[in-house]
Amino acid sequence: MEPDEKGSDLSVSRREFVGVALVGGAAAVLPAGAQPVEAPGDSVSCTLTINGQEHQVRLDPRVTLLDLLRERLRMTGTKKGCDHGQCGACTVLVNGRRINSCLSLAVRHEGDRITTIEGLASGGNLHPMQAAFIERDGFQCGYCTPGQICSAVAMLEEVKAGAPSAVTPNIARIEPIQLSDDEIRERMSGNICRCGAYVGIVAAVRSLGHGRNA
Amino acid sequence: MRPFTYTRCSTIEDAVKARGQAPDVQFIGGGTNLLDLMKMGVERPARLIDIARLPLANIEERDGGVRIGAMVSNTDAANHELIRTRYPVLSEAILAGASPQLRNMATMGGNLLQRTRCYYFYDPSYRECNKRVPGSGCAAKQGYNRIHAILGASEECIAVHPSDMCVALAALDAVVQVRGPRGERSIPIVDFHRLPGNTPQIDTNLRPGELITAIDLPHLAYAKQSSYLKVRDRNSYAFALVSVAAVVDLDSNGDVRQARIALGGVAHKPWRATKAEKALSGRKPDEANLRAAANAELEGAKTYRDNAFKVELARRSIIRAMTTAVNRA
Numbered sequence: 001m002e003p004d005e006k007g008s009d010l011s012v013s014r015r016e017f018v019g020v021a022l023v024g025g026a027a028a029v030l031p032a033g034a035q036p037v038e039a040p041g042d043s044v045s046c047t048l049t050i051n052g053q054e055h056q057v058r059l060d061p062r063v064t065l066l067d068l069l070r071e072r073l074r075m076t077g078t079k080k081g082c083d084h085g086q087c088g089a090c091t092v093l094v095n096g097r098r099i100n101s102c103l104s105l106a107v108r109h110e111g112d113r114i115t116t117i118e119g120l121a122s123g124g125n126l127h128p129m130q131a132a133f134i135e136r137d138g139f140q141c142g143y144c145t146p147g148q149i150c151s152a153v154a155m156l157e158e159v160k161a162g163a164p165s166a167v168t169p170n171i172a173r174i175e176p177i178q179l180s181d182d183e184i185r186e187r188m189s190g191n192i193c194r195c196g197a198y199v200g201i202v203a204a205v206r207s208l209g210h211g212r213n214a
Numbered sequence: 215m216r217p218f219t220y221t222r223c224s225t226i227e228d229a230v231k232a233r234g235q236a237p238d239v240q241f242i243g244g245g246t247n248l249l250d251l252m253k254m255g256v257e258r259p260a261r262l263i264d265i266a267r268l269p270l271a272n273i274e275e276r277d278g279g280v281r282i283g284a285m286v287s288n289t290d291a292a293n294h295e296l297i298r299t300r301y302p303v304l305s306e307a308i309l310a311g312a313s314p315q316l317r318n319m320a321t322m323g324g325n326l327l328q329r330t331r332c333y334y335f336y337d338p339s340y341r342e343c344n345k346r347v348p349g350s351g352c353a354a355k356q357g358y359n360r361i362h363a364i365l366g367a368s369e370e371c372i373a374v375h376p377s378d379m380c381v382a383l384a385a386l387d388a389v390v391q392v393r394g395p396r397g398e399r400s401i402p403i404v405d406f407h408r409l410p411g412n413t414p415q416i417d418t419n420l421r422p423g424e425l426i427t428a429i430d431l432p433h434l435a436y437a438k439q440s441s442y443l444k445v446r447d448r449n450s451y452a453f454a455l456v457s458v459a460a461v462v463d464l465d466s467n468g469d470v471r472q473a474r475i476a477l478g479g480v481a482h483k484p485w486r487a488t489k490a491e492k493a494l495s496g497r498k499p500d501e502a503n504l505r506a507a508a509n510a511e512l513e514g515a516k517t518y519r520d521n522a523f524k525v526e527l528a529r530r531s532i533i534r535a536m537t538t539a540v541n542r543a
Contacts, residue, residue, distance in 0.1 A: 044220055061220035061262070064249075084250050085316055097289075097318045103246050104319060107220055108264060155314065163293045166309040166450065172302040172438055174295055189450035190313025 051119030066101035077117040088191035091147035098154035117146035138204040140195035179209040222264040235422040243324035278433035284323030303440035307382035310444040323426035330373035344370045345414040360520035366481040371414030384476035384484035385459035394424035407483035436463040441538035454479035458535035508532040
């Protein structure tokens with residue numbers, strides 16, 4: 001790790017760092033049992049809502065949403081595959097939209113509503129997409145599965161909203177999407193499965209996509 | 215990753231002021247390419263200015279055309295009714311790129327500033343790359359150069375521009391709106407990106423500290439007569455080996471009044487195929503004339519060890535994309 005640059009007064013981490021340093025100075029005279037001073041690297045405060053629960057964290061701004069989930073909050077359902085936005089294993093939903101959490105800085109999600117694989121089931125019942133993946137053998141080793149399922153959940157919402165894809169026949173015509181297998185494959189191409197469980201994945205998505213094309 | 219300080223701005227004025235003109239400060243929009251390059255150690259900003267919450271996320275009609283705010287996501291632009299119905303080639307191009315997850319994050323302004331996926335640029339363990347370290351050489355020229363440029367390259371750099379969106383923008387004569395420390399200006403898309411020459415480290419003609427605020431699509435009555443063709447190693451989620459955005463206006467005889475053709479995957483910038491366009495003017499868009507036009511454009515192509523296939527691929531792609539556009543006329 002390299003030394004931090006000297007930031008100007010405008011910078012959050014610089015300002016926050018000064019704030020932390022002041023708290024540190026004050027902490028020296030606080031009674032035993034007072035909150036320990038945060039490490040200087042954890043310099044930005046951030047509140048994120050994850051699966052309906054608010055989390056207040058102090059972060060080094062370099063921390064990705066993926067690493068926050070896995071390393072800090074111990075929500076290890078979201079997987080790290082390539083860490084470069086090429087495999088989709090880290091897919092989560094932000095305000096209902098699927099993104100690659102590996103390519104997104106956690107501090108940028110202040111106020112966002114984040115849903116991970118841990119947040120899909122409700123009251124002990126699997127989300128219908130989770131059940132469909134089991135029913136249709138949509139996985140083998142399972143490592144890409146949380147990303148596949150999050151991606152598929154958002155994908156069906158996109159289809160419902162009429163969003164076209166690269167294989168939609170006539171993009172210039174605004175009309176309901178017919179969710180063919182070609183559409184499913186194209187729309188799920190951001191999620192790679194090294195076991196090659198694609199036949200089961202497409203079947204699982206199709207089983208829920210049927211009748212959802214209006 | 216080099217430590218950086220993080221500043222979030224909510225107004226354009228604040229963002230431009232916070233950015234200043236220092237070389238190691240960068241705006242972050244979607245961050246899909248920038249953060250990846252930071253992980254690789256290619257980009258090493260000391261400070262990031264977060265512009266995601268600037269009021270630049272609208273798509274609106276303007277002077278008969280359409281203005282797309284720089285912070286509109288690629289997804290929202292491709293899905294928007296105004297873009298789909300008036301400039302479908304842009305929707306097609308955007309949807310041909312990346313994955314849904316990436317398009318949800320990526321912004322229109324950021325897509326303009328994507329950096330090349332040349333392996334030798336992207337991985338600092340390669341010592342030679344004039345784009346990354348000016349004066350260090352070009353490893354691609356003697357290396358594995360299957361994905362590299364066939365038009366407009368230089369001795370210093372044979373990298374290609376990776377964007378699909380920009381190819382469609384080039385065919386549509388889009389105009390990039392920017393705001394900088396010295397005010398606002400407009401940059402036609404053809405002048406926005408640069409050929410490598412002897413300064414391949416400079417991708418665009420943006421001046422230090424300038425912020426992209428919008429992309430304007432001028433009114434174009436025949437923009438629906440268009441197509442985007444992307445040829446790649448797999449059918450989805452891969453960069454183009456060659457791509458073509460074609461827009462065509464035909465007269466009552468079915469002859470070409472005007473063709474607009476732009477190529478991706480072949481040059482350091484979206485390549486407007488003006489020679490092919492000129493060759494087609496006033497002619498029937500049949501296969502013979504299309505091939506002659508494609509030949510005219512590719513005449514000056516220069517190939518390297520692994521990318522000679524791109525010349526014929528580009529010719530055939532021009533013919534197919536133009537034929538599709540003509541059939542939509």
